Amino acid sequence: MNKKVSILIPCYNEEKSLPLMYQALCDLVSSPELGERYDWEWLFINDGSVDQTLDVLKELRQHDPRVCYIDLSRNFGKENAMSAGFDYVTGDCMIIMDADLQHPPALIPQMLEQWEQGFDDVYAKRLSRGRESWLRRKLSLFFYSLLQRSTRVDILPNVGDFRLLDRKCINVLRRMRESQRYTKGMYSWIGFRKKELLFEQQDRVAGTSSWNFMGLFNLAIDGITSFTTFPLRLATIIGVAVSLAAFLFLVYVLVCTWIWGDPVQGYPTLMVVILFLGGVELLALGIIGEYLGHIYHESKHRPTYIAREYNGELLTDGYARL
Ligand code: UDP
Numbered sequence: 001m002n003k004k005v006s007i008l009i010p011c012y013n014e015e016k017s018l019p020l021m022y023q024a025l026c027d028l029v030s031s032p033e034l035g036e037r038y039d040w041e042w043l044f045i046n047d048g049s050v051d052q053t054l055d056v057l058k059e060l061r062q063h064d065p066r067v068c069y070i071d072l073s074r075n076f077g078k079e080n081a082m083s084a085g086f087d088y089v090t091g092d093c094m095i096i097m098d099a100d101l102q103h104p105p106a107l108i109p110q111m112l113e114q115w116e117q118g119f120d121d122v123y124a125k126r127l128s129r130g131r132e133s134w135l136r137r138k139l140s141l142f143f144y145s146l147l148q149r150s151t152r153v154d155i156l157p158n159v160g161d162f163r164l165l166d167r168k169c170i171n172v173l174r175r176m177r178e179s180q181r182y183t184k185g186m187y188s189w190i191g192f193r194k195k196e197l198l199f200e201q202q203d204r205v206a207g208t209s210s211w212n213f214m215g216l217f218n219l220a221i222d223g224i225t226s227f228t229t230f231p232l233r234l235a236t237i238i239g240v241a242v243s244l245a246a247f248l249f250l251v252y253v254l255v256c257t258w259i260w261g262d263p264v265q266g267y268p269t270l271m272v273v274i275l276f277l278g279g280v281e282l283l284a285l286g287i288i289g290e291y292l293g294h295i296y297h298e299s300k301h302r303p304t305y306i307a308r309e310y311n312g313e314l315l316t317d318g319y320a321r322l
């Protein structure tokens with residue numbers, strides 16, 4: 001029996017990209033060594049699109065049973081849409097791709113080759129980052145170096161969700177049901193045999209990127225706080241350092257007063273110390289608050305997504321296949 005390869009494609013307002021994406025996949029598997037060697041499933045997740053994405057998917061499914069789709073009840077964000085995909089893919093391995101063809105399907109044969117050689121997580125690393133602003137690139141690299149320094153698990157820059165995962169990785173990922181998801185960190189965290197491939201990131205074929213600066217900033221904060229508690233430790237370290245400095249300063253002030261008396265001065269130093277300490281305290285509170293927020297959200301144990309429909313079948317529990 002053939003092995004089955006699932007391709008997981010989260011889609012948010014991708015009506016224009018989808019036909020192109022579908023065509024690219026068809027072209028890919030038209031070669032005998034891919035088309036006959038493997039069974040294929042192309043699982044599209046409609047992440048609450050407000051355009052005709054769902055209709056396009058239904059149309060594709062009518063003519064081609066390889067096309068599968070899940071329709072989510074609203075826009076849950078790419079991370080959650082992918083978690084729906086983890087639950088529903090049926091293949092022996094899965095390849096995660098963007099719908100906008102920024103991830104070249106031409107890399108898939110190489111990924112499968114590495115998978116056949118026994119690698120469980122074949123990830124694609126961007127050689128260049130495509131068209132994006134200088135600021136976004138710098139901030140993104142800064143974020144990775146920050147994250148990398150605070151954890152022992154390898155989190156690689158320029159590596160995204162474009163990767164092949166073996167069934168055993170999928171099964172482990174399915175059990176990680178945190179509601180605030182930083183999937184890139186999860187891939188690293190689960191371990192298994194990894195292999196790197198390089199690719200040239202393309203520009204979007206149609207539509208616009210749904211990310212904006214605030215979105216990326218939030219993702220970065222969530223990435224750090226859902227992956228490491230290092231900022232909490234940092235707050236402790238700053239606290240200790242500031243207390244120590246304050247103690248030394250106290251000794252200095254006392255000694256000065258004993259020797260030279262107390263001429264009631266020091267308004268500037270007082271202001272500086274108060275403002276500085278106030279700032280540090282607020283920062284520490286903010287950090288604690290971030291983690292408290294995580295605990296609050298996780299403690300609700302809400303599902304990471306709600307599915308309305310799977311391949312035309314209406315779901316009554318919103319959350320089949322667990
Ligand atoms: N996406 C999604 N839900 C969202 C936002 C994006 O499923 O809320 C999908 C989108 O359709 C695309 C992929 O995630 O397939 C990457 O999104 P995008 O191209 O907008 O991000 P970028 O490539 O700029 O990082």
Ligand code: MG
Nearest residue numbers: 098100102209
């Ligand atoms: Mg994109």
